Amino acid sequence: MLFLYVTACTVLAMPRLAQAAGELSVTVSSATGAAVEGAVIIAEPLHGTARLPTGQKAVMDQRNLMFVPEVLIVQTGTAVDFPNSDQVRHQVYSFSGAKKFELALYAGRPQAPVTFNHVGMVTLGCNIHDNMLGYIWVTDSPWYGQSNASGRLQLHDLAPGEYTLRIWHALLNESGPQLEQRINVPDNQVTAARFSLKRPLRAPMHNHGADKKWEDY
Amino acid sequence: MGRLLNAAPGALALSLGLLLAAPQISRGGEFDLSLELRAISSDATATRLGGGLGKLRYDGDDAGLRLGYLRLGYRGDVTPTLRFAAEAVSYGDHDVNPIDLTEMYLDWRPIPVSAWRWRVKVGAFYPEISLENRMRGWRSPYTLSFSAINTWVGEELRTIGAEYSLDWLGLAHGHNFEFSSSVAAFGWNDPAGTVIGGRGWALHDRQSTLFGRFANRGQPLPELTVFYDDLDKRAGYTMSSSFRYRGLIELRGLHYDNRARLGVEAPKINDETWETYFDSLGARWTPSASWTLIAQWLHGRTLLDVPQPANAWSYNSHFLLVSNKQGRWRYSARYDKFFLEQTASNFAQYIGGIHLNERGHAWTLAAQRSFDAHWNATFEAIEVRSNVDQRALLGEPNAATERQLQLALRYER
Numbered sequence: 001m002l003f004l005y006v007t008a009c010t011v012l013a014m015p016r017l018a019q020a021a022g023e024l025s026v027t028v029s030s031a032t033g034a035a036v037e038g039a040v041i042i043a044e045p046l047h048g049t050a051r052l053p054t055g056q057k058a059v060m061d062q063r064n065l066m067f068v069p070e071v072l073i074v075q076t077g078t079a080v081d082f083p084n085s086d087q088v089r090h091q092v093y094s095f096s097g098a099k100k101f102e103l104a105l106y107a108g109r110p111q112a113p114v115t116f117n118h119v120g121m122v123t124l125g126c127n128i129h130d131n132m133l134g135y136i137w138v139t140d141s142p143w144y145g146q147s148n149a150s151g152r153l154q155l156h157d158l159a160p161g162e163y164t165l166r167i168w169h170a171l172l173n174e175s176g177p178q179l180e181q182r183i184n185v186p187d188n189q190v191t192a193a194r195f196s197l198k199r200p201l202r203a204p205m206h207n208h209g210a211d212k213k214w215e216d217y
Numbered sequence: 218m219g220r221l222l223n224a225a226p227g228a229l230a231l232s233l234g235l236l237l238a239a240p241q242i243s244r245g246g247e248f249d250l251s252l253e254l255r256a257i258s259s260d261a262t263a264t265r266l267g268g269g270l271g272k273l274r275y276d277g278d279d280a281g282l283r284l285g286y287l288r289l290g291y292r293g294d295v296t297p298t299l300r301f302a303a304e305a306v307s308y309g310d311h312d313v314n315p316i317d318l319t320e321m322y323l324d325w326r327p328i329p330v331s332a333w334r335w336r337v338k339v340g341a342f343y344p345e346i347s348l349e350n351r352m353r354g355w356r357s358p359y360t361l362s363f364s365a366i367n368t369w370v371g372e373e374l375r376t377i378g379a380e381y382s383l384d385w386l387g388l389a390h391g392h393n394f395e396f397s398s399s400v401a402a403f404g405w406n407d408p409a410g411t412v413i414g415g416r417g418w419a420l421h422d423r424q425s426t427l428f429g430r431f432a433n434r435g436q437p438l439p440e441l442t443v444f445y446d447d448l449d450k451r452a453g454y455t456m457s458s459s460f461r462y463r464g465l466i467e468l469r470g471l472h473y474d475n476r477a478r479l480g481v482e483a484p485k486i487n488d489e490t491w492e493t494y495f496d497s498l499g500a501r502w503t504p505s506a507s508w509t510l511i512a513q514w515l516h517g518r519t520l521l522d523v524p525q526p527a528n529a530w531s532y533n534s535h536f537l538l539v540s541n542k543q544g545r546w547r548y549s550a551r552y553d554k555f556f557l558e559q560t561a562s563n564f565a566q567y568i569g570g571i572h573l574n575e576r577g578h579a580w581t582l583a584a585q586r587s588f589d590a591h592w593n594a595t596f597e598a599i600e601v602r603s604n605v606d607q608r609a610l611l612g613e614p615n616a617a618t619e620r621q622l623q624l625a626l627r628y629e630r
Contacts (some may be wrong), residue, residue: 070246087247088247089247089292089294089295089330090290091298091326093328093329095329095330095331100330102328104297123389123390125386125389126331127298127329127334128326128327129299130384130386130388130395131388131464133388133389134358148290180336200500202393202463205463205465205466206464206465206503206505207507212356213249213251213352213358213629214351214352214353215351215352215353216351217343217345217347217350217351217355
């Protein structure tokens with residue numbers, strides 16, 4: 001009977017053991033303690049490989065002479081579509097080391113998707129509208145996201161272990177060790193991590209040209 | 218209404234024809250169209266187009282419904298990095314061409330492979346001088362009437378030649394700023410200075426067209442004004458630089474010299490070479506998503522006739538524009554100040570010792586309401602106070618206050 005009980009307990013516990021996971025709660029604040037919204041947060045496992053996806057897809061739209069979203073985070077191997085929702089033509093390019101590409105002028109119709117196979121940040125520009133700036137973060141890790149209006153991001157189902165936690169922001173005006181932490185994520189626990197920026201973010205750019213009739217003269 | 222109906226049918230027919238053909242032609246490009254009708258009330262003296270020295274686009278005789286403009290723009294690709302652009306416009310006035318081009322050029326922009334990017338423009342286009350003319354067709358989103366400086370640019374200046382620009386795209390490299398420098402060589406601008414020397418400054422949105430000409434009935438302007446002609450076979454140049462801080466601040470400087478060889482007569486167009494050179498500085502500040510401030514200053518000289526210079530003018534102008542956008546509304550106010558002095562004259566003795574001198578200032582207030590993506594309306598009030606010595610030649614008092622109200626209904630697609 002005892003044997004049966006132990007066996008039953010073990011069997012019932014197995015799925016739980018198989019899904020051993022931790023949670024990470026990350027908070028990003030400014031030097032004055034204010035919440036920082038929109039910060040890119042990526043947790044990269046120090047050991048072992050993350051679950052690499054296959055056939056993932058994402059979309060980087062162009063709307064009102066802006067890239068939407070301004071920042072896109074994808075896993076390596078993701079195919080990103082670049083539709084154009086504007087009535088004017090765009091010519092999207094990147095000369096970043098992680099992905100150099102260009103998409104010829106087009107309006108309305110999406111071109112063939114661009115696949116991002118190398119880890120790193122890809123800065124997007126439009127050769128016609130120099131004020132358009134967008135970013136694609138490419139990572140091997142499946143654990144990433146952006147901080148909400150409270151400066152928080154909750155990451156779920158992390159494999160227990162050591163992680164390097166990195167943050168970045170489109171308006172970031174600093175570099176240094178304060179943007180990276182090594183953190184241990186134990187099983188079945190919520191681990192908290194806090195980042196505090198040293199310098200104020202850059203001033204946001206105003207999109208005054210959100211009209212096809214506006215043109216650089 | 219009469220003038221609208223008399224002058225515009227040709228332009229309307231041509232534009233409608235192009236519009237109907239647009240879906241066929243526009244496979245490799247995009248057309249866009251603007252039509253603006255205006256209700257006018259004005260007590261201004263006769264305008265330049267009416268043979269006078271008025272400072273505004275419309276005078277007392279123009280009260281009523283007028284065609285503001287009908288314009289058609291085209292942007293297309295020759296190759297993935299070579300773009301073709303053309304702007305056609307009709308103003309429904311005395312121009313000999315009912316519809317004509319204001320710009321037509323090729324713009325070659327290789328894809329950047331580093332923070333540096335060069336580009337070349339060839340054709341007829343505006344120099345990079347104005348910070349208020351930001352809409353296709355070189356229109357202003359802020360007011361119906363341009364500043365005195367950019368009214369003159371629209372009247373007499375166009376780069377007809379080639380421009381090379383080098384841009385440093387710092388934003389994409391994590392910096393806060395970008396800068397550009399351009400140099401251009403041009404011809405066909407030897408009459409530049411005719412209007413500023415003869416009439417002085419003005420405030421309106423009536424741009425000259427590349428092949429247009431006016432039949433001016435009054436003194437002291439030539440009977441026919443041709444703006445873009447090459448009389449001396451000597452190229453002029455512009456050099457300009459701009460600096461941008463995160464799209465929030467933009468500074469621009471430009472030096473222009475048409476390098477005209479003085480004394481070359483052109484009886485065919487009843488004109489001769491005018492040497493014109495000037496410097497312009499401008500700044501635009503966008504402190505928030507709703508506020509825009511623009512300031513510009515220009516100082517120049519124009520010379521005419523030999524022995525050099527038998528006639529010379531010195532002129533300057535500056536303005537400050539403040540604009541606020543609240544939802545569908547935009548409110549703008551601008552103050553312009555202008556000055557012109559004829560420092561040498563070989564004809565003053567024949568016209569009672571009068572030199573072509575003037576000074577003045579203007580207030581412009583505008584409110585714009587956008588209804589949807591296609592329709593918007595603008596109300597503009599403008600008052601110009603000026604003291605113009607050559608008004609005596611027309612039997613008018615030197616000092617005048619001119620006022621104009623415009624209500625414009627615009628359709629864009």
